Amino acid sequence: PMEPWYIGGPVVKGFGRGSKVLGIPTANLPPENISGLLSEHTSGVYFGWAGLSSRGIYKMVMSIGWNPYFNNTEKTVEPWLLHEFDDDFYGEELRLVVVGYIRPEANFPSLESLIQRIHQDGRIAEKALELPIYAGYKDDPYLKNSL
Template sequence: MAEEVPTGTTAASGTRPLLIGPGSGPSPPYPYRMSGPVISGFGRGSKELGIPTANLPVDNSLTPWISSIPSGVYFGWASLLLPSTHPNYAPASGATWSLFPMVMSIGYNPFYKNDTRSAEVHVLHKFDADFYGVDMRLLVMGYIRDEKDYKGLDELVEDINFDCEVARQSLQRSGWRVKELGDGGEFEGGWLVEGEFEGEQAEKASL
């Protein structure tokens, strides 16, 4: 029997599914890998939207898959190599990396009419301090929706908040939850927490 998919609505997008993909886990070509140091972005995530972002540089030579995927909103897992002095330092068991669910926008953000394609990551956790310069790894598990323009800021924020809920609910399923969290997840996400950051090239995952 097919999994029943709950839905919700937003003013700009109408009825939307709250779950992405089958309960068993992501389907090819997912997941994708991306990594690098957290850089400053456009400075509007927290100030204008109330949705802070941790951005990564987009380099087609390091992430060859990123030039061939559509612009839009994606979701998956983020790991951060936070220093032990950071107030949110909480590494996964037996590791030095801290794991969090995330949503990310890859594209030009038509509402703001960006000239440069960017990767803006919203980690689904309330942080008590910034972490610019910290090494971050991303395991991109799936695609939520295409990017679009909006009539106003309220519509944009509503859709982003819905994206966050889609990510939370989708990643709660055991087939999508990484084993390394130690709470019953079945997906092998060992790359997220292995060793120290060595500037490895981001690449399509072959887990």
């Protein structure tokens, strides 16, 4: 298993197309908070726990990379919280403990196949986070610091 990584900060605006195009909103952190993570870690899909100030702790699946489907010129971190929220949470403190790796970054022939794969990643994350080696991080004080 990998060493967990800890990142956090206020949720900022991203490209504004996560929820609109994909139906999969991703909460973005300030670039300066994630620059270390981006340079140190390989592109791909990861999972972990997310703490959102004043709301709670949620399962999370996250991509790090260039989003080949969209031909991004910037590497990004895109966490999707596996929970249905009634409203947006821009400006709220988001804390992430990233505990596991699912797969490398890949390109997809269609938007539909990309969306299907992300939903599959979500199901993998949901199940993996129930395993004893990952479940305990739910109680990590870093996540609760902001609550």
